[in-house]
Amino acid sequence: MATEIRVPTLGESVTEATIGTWLKKKGDTVSADEPLVELETDKVTLEVPAPAAGTLSEIVANEGDTVEVDALLGSIEAEGAGGGSAGNGASGGGAKAKAETTSASAKKDDAGKAANGGGSGKGSGKMVDVPVPAAGESVTSATVGEVFKKVGDEVKMDEPLLELETDKAAQEVPSPAAGVVRELLVEQGQDVEVGELLLRIEEGATGGSAGASHEKGEPATPNGPGETPSPREGGEKKGGTDMPPAPSAKKMMEEKNVSSDQVVGSGKRGQVLKGDVMDAVNRASPSSPAEEPKVQARAKSSDEDSSREERVKMTRLRQTIAKRLKGAQNTAAMLTTYNEVDMKPVMDLRAKYKELFEKKHGVKLGFMGFFTKAVTHALKEVPAVNAEIDGTDIIYKNFAHIGVAVGTDRGLVVPVVRDADAMSIAGVEKEINRLGKAARDGQLSMADMQGGTFTISNGGVYGSLLSSPILNAPQSGILGMHKIQERPVAIKGEVVIRPMMYLAVSYDHRIVDGKEAVTFLVRVKEVLEDPERLVLDL
Structure with missing residues (x-):
């Protein structure tokens, strides 16, 4: 039985989005809640998770297409569906494929445990994801404030893990389970969006079982030693971004003859969104009602004074x-x-x-x-x-x-x-x-x-x-x-x-x-x- 993948609700004033990047291709095996595709609106880029586990059997909307809320994006065929009734040979092949899938799955799990520093021996082995919680209709992003726990720390149910600062308030993120922090994917001062993964907890585990890298408090990554994370995994260049402009933004930049150095990206990992291009166009137009007065650059302090100054980034609330x-x-x-x-x-x-x-x-x-x-x-x-x-x-x-x-x-x-x-x-x-x-x-x-x-x-x-x-x-x-x-x-x-x-x-x-x-x-x-x-x- 196929499960439909549809465009989720995007907010009160947002009725359509542009297909950004498909993170999976047709025929790929997906897990429930695994990100499938990125949707771009004028204000934000968001990921659409898989509504069920299975195989991505159909992709209806292609990258660059504009889709409305509740539009069909694709479908997922449930695990074990189809191909099992064509005689004993087919059944045998299905069993073999299933065995191979199970074996691959087990290897993947073993590799995940190794990356996470090994099992505790006392935990259930179940990893519990802790994402950025929803903070209100108009709030789509936050800044990581104080981080109370590090990799390898034991946590109790509902114990504060870290603090998130939005433009309206600061809130603590409680632990959804008792166990041990196995992965910490963010750091203080980092901007995150609603739904983005913050950390992972091994449910029921006890402390003292993390690997060497975790004992040093270093966050685990899916990459091996010496590998550079991809942009999707946080491998953003310092002082810039590896993320290409969103398709809708790229199209508007070509139409409005706007170069990349004229636009400041506000999307995830500095990606340029359609709204950023619109802002750049408005700033360039002297008659635009949306134009904001330019802020004069601060005069540089003398060497003597600058050595006694302290520069601190304003909080999102401030x-x-x-x-x-x-x-x-x-x-x-x-x-x-x-x-x-x-x-x-x-x-x-x-x-x-x-x-x-x-x-x-x-x-x-x-x-x-x-x-x-x-x-x-x-x-x-x-x-x-x-x-x-x-x-x-x-x-x-x-x-x-x-x-x-x-x-x-x-x-x-x-x-x-x-x-x-x-x-x-x-x-x-x-x-x-x-x-x-x-x-x-x-x-x-x-x-x-x-x-x-x-x-x-x-x-x-x-x-x-x-x-x-x-x-x-x-x-x-x-x-x-x-x-x-x-x-x-x-x-x-x-x-x-x-x-x-x-x-x-x-x-x-x-x-x-x-x-x-x-x-x-x-x-x-x-x-x-x-x-x-x-x-x-x-």
């Missing part, structure tokens, strides 16, 4: 922060309005109930619970601050997912308190406490940081007295909290000392008018200076 913040400035008509709030009522309320609150809810009563509820209260009155622009449409959100900016050693992240408008202050404090701890420990999931409709940034914890926060696109508003400082203020004709805080709200003037922004900030101020308004919904 690069994304830079792009998003600059993108917000370039896109939104950003404006900031300011006010100040007397924090005495909230501070008095905290002092009165903090012990009882912590005893009942198991979490401390902080300021963020009050500010989050004050914001959700004000958003109900001024919905434009909780909306976003999509082309020529305005999308109003009838819910409040409040992002809380958290500074970590990796950079700024914004976990989201979902449906904060439906929570109590205790519920908000519990969720903020959970998200803050996860952010500091690098345990935030993609779901924790998606879907925010408004953001609160607290620069006051670092001593900031006043600042203008930058929008977290595509949101239309962000509130900046600052340091509480005792200042003389006039109240009912008398000068008194009060704990005051400056507040700032930055907003997108394309969608939020000045009157709405000021009204929003005044409502936040009023609720904080008179917390009973939250109870009475005033």
